[in-house]
Amino acid sequence: MASQGLSDVVVDTTACDREPIHVPGAIQPHGLLLIADPHTRAVVAGAGALEERLSADWLGADLSELLGQDIGALIAAATGPVSGMVGQPIVTPAGERLDVAVHRSGDHLLVELEPSAEQPLGAAAVVSRLDGFAIMFERAGDLEVLCARAASAFRQLTGFDRVMIYRFLDEDAGRVVAEDRDPRLGTFLNHHFPASDIPRQARALYVRNRARAIPTVDYTPAPIRPAAFAGIDLSDIGIRSVSPIHLRYMANMGVAASASISIVKDGVLWGLVACHHDTPRLLPPDVRAAAATLASGLARQVRAKEEAETYRERLRLRAAEDAVLPKLAGDGGMADAMKRSRDDLMRMLDADGFAWVHRGGVDCIGRCAPAAVLKALSDWVQGGVEPVVTRELGALRLEMAEHAGAISGMIAMPLADDGATLMWFRVEQVEEVEWAGNPHKAASVAPGEQLTPRASFETWTEQVRGRSRRWTMEEVEAAHRLRRAFHDAHRARQLRDLNAQLMRTLADKDAALAQKDLLMKEVDHRVQNSLQLVSAFLAMQSRAAGPGEVADQLTEAQARLSAVALVHRRLYRDDQIGSVDLSRYLEELADDMKASIGGEWGSRMHTDLAPVLIPTDRAVAVGLVMTELVINATKYAYDGGVGPIAITLEQHRNRLRLIVADEGRGKTGEKAGFGSRMMGAMVGKLEGEIAFTDNAPGLRAILTAPIGVW
Secondary structure (H helix, E strand, C coil), X not given: CCCCCXXXXXXXXXXXXXXXXXXXXXXXXXXXXXXECCCCCEEEEEECCHHHHCCCCCCCCEHHHHHCXXXXXXXXXXXXXXXXXXXXXXXXXXXXXXXXXXXXXCCEEEEEEEECCCCCCCHHHHHHHHHHHHHHHHCCCCHXXXXXXXXXXXXXXXXXXXXXXXXXXXXXXXXXXXXXXXXXXXXXXXXXXXXXXXXXXXXXXXXXXXXXXXXXXXXXXXXXXXXXXXXXXXXXCCCECCCHHHHHHHHHCCCCEEXXXXXXXXXXXXXXXXXXXXXXXXXXXXXXXXHHHHHHHHHHHHHHHHHHHHHHHHHHHHHHHXXXXXXXXXXXXXXXXXXXXXXXXXXXXXXXXXXXXXXXXXXXXXCCCCHHXXXXXXXXXXXXXXXXXXXXXXXXXXXXXXXXXCCXXXXXXXXXXXXXXXXXXXXXXXXXXXXXXXXXXXXXXXXXXXXXXXXXXXXXXXXXXXXXXXXXXXXXXHHHHHHXXXXXXXXXHHHHHHHHHCHHHHHHHHHHHHHHHHHHHHHHHHHXXXXXXXXXXXXXXXXXXXXXXXXXXXXXHHHHHHHHHHHHHHHHHCCCCCXXXXXXXXXXXXXXXXXXHCHHHCCCEEEEEXXXXXXXXXXHHHHHHHHHXXXXXXXXXXXXXXXXXXXXXXXXXXXXXXXXXXXXXXXXXXCXXXXXHHHHHXXXXXXXXXXXXXXXXXXXXXXXXXXXXX
């Protein structure tokens, strides 16, 4: 990157998503950078006004002598998973006090030097302030109050004119959910920002480097010298020079200095604490470190508030079910049961309308479309296999767009017993989305010209139509349970009618049902016996083959067979086979694997599984992927020995993450055996992706996939 002022920068934003912002080749001039050989500790390159502020003979100097302290311990620590080991502050010959941080980047050591705070925060003062903020966070009643308090806390800590809590949405756009500002400034509260404002590689860096500051946006970058080292990775360096696109972006907003602190929840970027100031302002390293620690505490509180909200929603739905079920089981026909319960059914799922479409006609309450339209929808739903859940019905059925005012959102549950359909509707929710500038405005560029960041951040309102409020996963599962309740009520009513009309045939009916149950049990018994026989045969063949590749492959086959057997047992044991609690299934699968791969692994395999409701067929694929990952860890991680394996299951909105981590020797190469091909097929079936990262030490395999498609 050339050394030039912001006003002279010509920016090409057509490739901003591919801009290598982690290798800018320069730093911000308020700091200094030293690049040294980790073995000789000789300085081989640097950036900034090193001659004026540190030493005229810095190039080739011994790092410890140059800094006036033995940094051997810091160098050793910097080789581990924690970056940014802090050394003792130094005082330059000119009397300037600089904070020291040591990082590892490939085959080099990076030492960044920044001006210390005029009045550094003492440890006791930092702990006291952070403890006070933590108590304030804990007492927040909900997520909205928590974010508002967080904006106030970060403004007190940093002293910036404006502090915003910025949350990423499902579509990677963002919204300002809380703000604390100087009263003379305008507000960005509730404004949306398009996903393009924060490119993908920038979001990745936010997870890695969680506190960054730009003391002034109008600066001249200080290039790395000699230029041969300009391509070094500066991902962990706080004084890394910022993309010219971002600097122009901030200048267009009227911001002179900024800082951002990442809110990372369970390894995923949940949001940002964005700080703006009207004049240049330095955010010293000690304040950045305190802000990063406070953001970690905020992320934990965000997780707690979201989990509490989900728990309360489940309790509410269960209580509503308890009120509905007795009305379904009362005397009379289905029509009487619907009259008694339809109001409760509509309120239960927070719907604006409810309809029961049956052979005799259409009964509805609340906001619904005409009866002919509902009958056509019922025929469409009955012609499919799965229930229909959508918040944008007009996108699925174009002819429904004209009825969006009444039925934009729909949950439709076909009742196979009598050909009826249960339908819940939500009306169109016209959203007035406030954007900080028009997100759809295209740049007009003549041939040979360059694009620049958008200059307008005036409030631009977009009206979104044709969508209803979202259905939650808990509401969808509650609708499935109601469907089963209607099925049970229908069967109970049938049994009562048959008991009154056909007393003489009741014994035959009971015998037929008993025979059916016996047949199902016999089928289950035979299948389980067959699986056990195959498993025993594989074990015999493994012992006969003796140690070696054949025995290992037979053991792998046993583990995969165990996963299939467990799925079969669960299908015959559970009443609900449409969806399962993935955590229970994976826990039982892990227990089976402990027994099959040897008792020595029993105490070394640990699970931390969050409850996740998932369709059964997807649970099977996830279980097979987990089996393959654990088998690979036992085979390759410890060179035939035994070591710890951690299995973690997490949920992030409508996606799950399965993590299998070991502490062995890490990735050993690319293999394309049967297990790898099978795992690739399963990941493809899940429409997910799998990544392998350094666990420092060991390997960390992360499967990310949608829970279901609604």
